[in-house]
Structure formats: C-alpha cells, structure tokens
Amino acid sequence: MSAKKRKPVLVIGLGRFGGAVALTLERMGHEVLGADSEAALVQEFAPQLTKVVQADCTDHLCLKSLGVEDFEAAVVAIGTDIEASVLTVLALSDLGLTNIWAKATNDKHARILERTGATHVVFPEQKMGERVAHLLNERLLDFIGFGDEFAIARLKAPEAIVGLPLVTSDCRRKFAVTVVGVKRGTEDFIHAVPDTLIFPDYELVVSGRIADIERFSALN
Structure with a gap:
C-alpha cells in the first residue's frame, strides 16, 4: 500500500522529537494531524502539516472528536509531563487504537506506557x-x-x-x-x-x- 493511500497518522506533542517525526511523515507522503496543547507550536507547524490542532489529548472526548478510529497510528511524543503522556496513551488505547508509539524518558515510564496500551516505546535521548x-x-x-x-x-x-x-x-x-x-x-x-x-x-x-x-x- 502506498503512503498516500494509508490512513493518516496522529502525532501528539510537537516538541523537538514529535515535530521531527511529524515533518518526516509528511515528507514521506502521509497525511499528518499534529496536536499540541501549546498555541505557539500549533501556529509554528500549521503551514507544514496536513492539519494541526490545539488540544488536550489526555481527554477521551477530545480524542474522539479528532476521529482517532480513522488513524493508522498515533505517536505520543509528550516530553517531560509523564502523567499527560500516560493518560494520552491510555485514552488512545481505550478508544481502540492498536498501533501506538510513545516516547519514554526512563525505564519506569516505559513500563507504565506498555501497561497502559503503548505497542512501541522509544527512548530518543538515550x-x-x-x-x-x-x-x-x-x-x-x-x-x-x-x-x-x-x-x-x-x-x-x-x-x-x-x-x-x-x-x-x-x-x-x-x-x-x-x-x-x-x-x-x-x-x-x-x-x-x-x-x-x-x-x-x-x-x-x-x-x-x-x-x-x-x-x-x-x-x-
């Protein structure tokens, strides 16, 4: 299946890591929905991605309104806010998404992410x-x-x-x-x-x- 025919990818958290993932996916031909709670980052990435929204993705209703079931995968690239990272993965999993990539800051964080539904955990800094x-x-x-x-x-x-x-x-x-x-x-x-x-x-x-x-x- 070509990249253009695939379902879009949701990238949550547009910091250094999430922004790089989102821009690379866009260059590869994917449709990318970027989401972040900070208005400045939303404004920065708006011209570069298919769509960018300011949203609290720890909220089930917010994610549901974004149409999570239509996405091929989600990348949770939230940085230092471990609680928000875990709650977002949990919400995505509860909504039925089965391909969830999540950024972890340490081993304990990674174990929690895996137990709450992350199918792939990455340690970019490490x-x-x-x-x-x-x-x-x-x-x-x-x-x-x-x-x-x-x-x-x-x-x-x-x-x-x-x-x-x-x-x-x-x-x-x-x-x-x-x-x-x-x-x-x-x-x-x-x-x-x-x-x-x-x-x-x-x-x-x-x-x-x-x-x-x-x-x-x-x-x-």
Whole structure:
C-alpha cells in the first residue's frame, strides 16, 4: 500500500522529537494531524502539516472528536509531563487504537506506557546519547544501534585488513563482523564481495554485535 493511500497518522506533542517525526511523515507522503496543547507550536507547524490542532489529548472526548478510529497510528511524543503522556496513551488505547508509539524518558515510564496500551516505546535521548558516545571513537563515522545489541556502523578500514581481499581477512570468522559495503573517497558505496580489496582510505559499512564492532574498529 502506498503512503498516500494509508490512513493518516496522529502525532501528539510537537516538541523537538514529535515535530521531527511529524515533518518526516509528511515528507514521506502521509497525511499528518499534529496536536499540541501549546498555541505557539500549533501556529509554528500549521503551514507544514496536513492539519494541526490545539488540544488536550489526555481527554477521551477530545480524542474522539479528532476521529482517532480513522488513524493508522498515533505517536505520543509528550516530553517531560509523564502523567499527560500516560493518560494520552491510555485514552488512545481505550478508544481502540492498536498501533501506538510513545516516547519514554526512563525505564519506569516505559513500563507504565506498555501497561497502559503503548505497542512501541522509544527512548530518543538515550539512543542519541549512545550514538554520540560511539561516534567519539575517531574510527567510527556513523552508528545505528538496535535493541538486541546488534548494530550497523560506518567506519574507517582497520589497518589489520588493509591490503587484503575480504576472503583473506575473513572478518566474519576472525572478528565476528560482516562487511556489507565499501566506499573510497567521493565514490558511492558498493556492495562488498569476497574479492573486494581493502585500500587504506576505504570506509566500510559493517554489521554485527556492538561489542564486536567496537573491537573491530579499534584494530591496528
């Protein structure tokens, strides 16, 4: 199903995280209803989203008037007001929405959100903190971690495999990482194959467990 044919998405809370989610969905072709209790944010996003309303989304009647049953999903991106976040998720769940994404500030908040109906809980600040910490490693150029200790990273080619084809360096067996792609200078990334020869100025895209990627990036 194309994005244009999907039901619209409701984004509640248009702060830094919620605003970014809403604008990205809009660019992807979704219809987005943004909702926030602050008039200034409603005014700011009004020209950029399909529709924006000033509303108290902890109120069942308010959500019902927005036609929650017509939405494909809802994103509860309320920041520091944990009570409002939980009450909004509860109200959405009570109204029958089964695809609810919610932002959590800590583990306790996440557990409450899950018990009140959130189907997906995210920790944007925590994820960004982890990403920045990994990027402080000079060899790691980009990093995306997943919840099961798995990650995909872009890094400078370790000296230990420079000058060797991948079939010889045998990264999967020796270092427990898989080299997915390689890039040289301003050229585009290309898919890595066993005969790919690694040059000193290569950047690699690798996948594997976070700890293994960290060790691989530190090889001399």
